[in-house]
Amino acid sequence: MKHLLISLGLVVVAQTSAQTLKTLADARGIHIGAAVTFPGSPAVYDTTLNREFNGIVCENAMKFGSIMTGENSFSYTGADAIVNFGVARGMFVRGHNFLWHKQMPSWFSSTSYTPSRDSTFRMMKKYINAVMTHFKGKINEWDIVNEAVARDSVGMRPGTGAFAADQNSKWALLTDAANHNYDYIDSAFAYARRADSTVLLVYNDYDCEGMGKKSNMVYNIVSGLKSKGLVDVIGLQCHFYVGPSTSGSNGAWVPSELVTNFQRLAALGLRISLTEVDVRIQTSPAPDAALLALQRDGYKTLMSICLAQPACKSFFTWGVNDAQSWVPGSFSGYGVALLFDNTSSGSPATFTRKGTYLGVQEALLATTNLRGLRANGLRLIPLDAHSRGFDLRGRNLSVFPYNPNFVIRKSITSQHKQ
C-alpha cells in the first residue's frame, strides 16, 4: 500500500508496509512484545521476533512450576534462553509470573504439602528472593501476583470450596487468606520490592479491562498496593473475543469501557501494560470476511486506546503465530487470534502477517502522539523513584533492617474485604 503525501510541493512516497511494528513502536515509546515458548524453534520464529517486536515474555518457562522444581531446587534453563534472547536484543523483558493458582510445581500442589501459614510466607520469600536474584538486571517488569480475583466476578479466589478445584488458590489456602484479608498478595509484593527495587512490579489479571465488578475489585487491590508503594503497573491480560457471543463472561469486548478504566487506573499513578493480548474468533464454521474485519478492527482499536493513554506503555500479544497460540486448546471452536498465521515465506522465512497485523500497524501509523524514542535495553529505576515502600506493619522497607526470618503480614482490617 502506498500513500502519497503532498506537502510544500514535495511528493513523498511512504511505503507503509515496510515499517515493522517494532520500528513504529520504538518511535512511539511503546513496548510491543510477544509471549514465546522457545525462540529458535523454528528459526522463522526468531526472524519474526527480531523484526517485529521490542519486547518478550516467557509463555510458560518462568512460572512457579517451571522454575521451582523442589522446595530447595530451581531450574532456570528454559527461562534463561528466552530472557537472554531478549536482553541480547535490547528488548523490554517481562517476568511472568510468581504467584498463580495454576501451573504450580507438583510438590506444592500435592495435598500432602500443608505447611503452616508462617512456613508458607517463609517459602514464598525464599522463592521470590532466589528467582529475582537469579535474573537481577535482566527483567524490566514482573507479574508478582496473577489472577487473584476469580472469574465471572464472584469474588477473591478462595483457598477451597467455591469453584472447581483448579479455580481455588493454594496460596489463599495456605495463608488462610479469607481470614487475613488476602495478605499473601501484599506480602508477595513487599518481598519482591525488597529483593530487587529496580524492577517494576505488576498485578496482572483478566476480565478486568473494562468496567464491572471484577474490574472494581482489581482496582481496589492495586489502589491499596499503590498506597503502600508496592505496585507500579497494572497488567491487563486482554484475552478478547469478537463475534457471536459465547456463554460466560470471559473476554467481552467493550472498547468504550476500556477508555474509562484506563483513565481511573492511570489516575492512581500506575503504568498500564496490556500483557496477553489475543482476539479470538470462531473457527468452526470458518470465519467470514465480516468477522475477520471485526477482529482486525478490534486489534486496531485496542492499540489506538493504548496509544491515546500516556500511562499505557506495553502491548504484548500472547504468542506470535496462530499455530502456537494457547487459544484453540483452551476455547473450543475458537482460534486464529494472533498477528501472524502459520505459513512462512521469503529468505530468511518469516510468518505471514494477517489483517490483525495491519490493524495494529494502522493504529501505530495514525497516532500523532510520538512519545519519544523508546530507551533501548534496561531502564533501571532507583528505589528513590518509587513512593516510599512500607511493609505490612507500616515500617519503611528501605530503612528496616533485613531479617531473613521476618515474615511480612498484616493484622486483620476491613481493607480488601469484598
Ligand code: XIL
Ligand atoms: C497459558 C499458556 O499459554 C499455555 O501454554 C499453558 O498451557 C497455560 O497457560 N493467563 C495467563 C497465562 O496468565 O499464563 C496463560 O498462559 C493464559 C492465561
